[in-house]
């Protein structure tokens with residue numbers, strides 16, 4: 001028989017978080033609905049429609065979704081269903097508690113399945129065959145138990161999956177490598193099962209590990225607070241949600257091949273500003289802060305602003321961030337953090353600066369005390385080098401004098417011109 005390959009195109013989305021009134025703003029819940037609607041509009045406007053859609057969990061933000069969240073889900077899924085695009089969904093940690101995964105009364109995802117507008121893959125019914133070739137196994141959120149549940153479930157269904165030519169696994173879990181320290185599952189846990197495509201949800205940023213055949217589309221709207229730290233665009237503006245368009249080629253004797261195309265959904269901009277400033281007077285400082293707040297103004301955006309004031313001028317304590325509220329009045333939501341770095345500066349001692357040691361000690365201690373005096377100075381420098389600045393009280397003045405002495409020396413001798421001062 002001819003060794004002919006077949007192609008299937010599908011969409012992969014996750015983490016819609018419908019009903020998320022982020023920052024206690026109803027507008028945000030509307031944003032989450034709009035992003036899901038935009039996703040389905042993008043799907044329906046494609047020249048070639050996907051054969052099916054995978055939703056890797058967190059359709060809803062709350063176990064008991066608001067009526068708006070539920071209505072959006074029904075609208076979007078019915079629309080896709082009317083266009084004959086099946087949607088396969090698993091449970092995210094926001095959709096229903098783990099304990100409910102086995103409960104008879106079901107959850108809101110099983111309600112949508114009862115309405116016939118999605119296929120809900122849960123523990124009772126974990127496999128769906130999209131066609132005679134394509135099998136999809138779905139395992140909802142199980143946190144730290146994911147690996148155990150995965151092994152158990154696959155053990156039970158392995159035989160059923162044998163005939164599949166394209167094996168897909170859907171998971172709502174955190175994979176090692178996504179966040180720095182935290183994870184529920186490692187790529188190596190998944191490797192033995194040889195899935196062609198592992199459709200991940202839970203992590204809200206697009207991510208993939210092609211070697212282990214794992215893809216994560218990211219959320220359709222910005223959800224997590226740590227998004228600020230992880231999405232660092234050059235201009236500090238973050239205004240896209242995402243989903244994945246996937247083409248899988250299979251059916252030859254070779255391993256299937258997957259090609260992915262990340263698609264974007266324009267959402268309300270989140271703007272991050274992180275600036276360091278200096279000013280000689282309080283008036284200048286206020287002016288500089290206002291200037292920063294007036295930059296990059298996009299009406300109704302979300303702002304996270306941090307301004308670090310170095311060497312703040314006399315009287316800076318009178319500045320309060322509430323006096324800048326007006327500057328941010330047209331933001332949907334904003335946080336402003338003003339940080340004043342300490343005015344106390346200490347030289348950092350390097351080993352070659354010990355040449356001041358004898359000189360300094362000689363200026364401080366009389367000849368008889370010179371040796372013990374030098375030991376004290378050496379001890380202080382040692383502490384400074386170890387970044388341990390908690391000097392015993394009675395030596396604080398000696399240390400301050402030493403700093404002053406070294407600083408004066410350096411200023412007059414202009415040693416190497418290197419930066420010798422730093423703030424803590």
Ligand SMILES: [Mn+2]
Nearest residue numbers: 015058092202
């Ligand atoms: Mn989520």
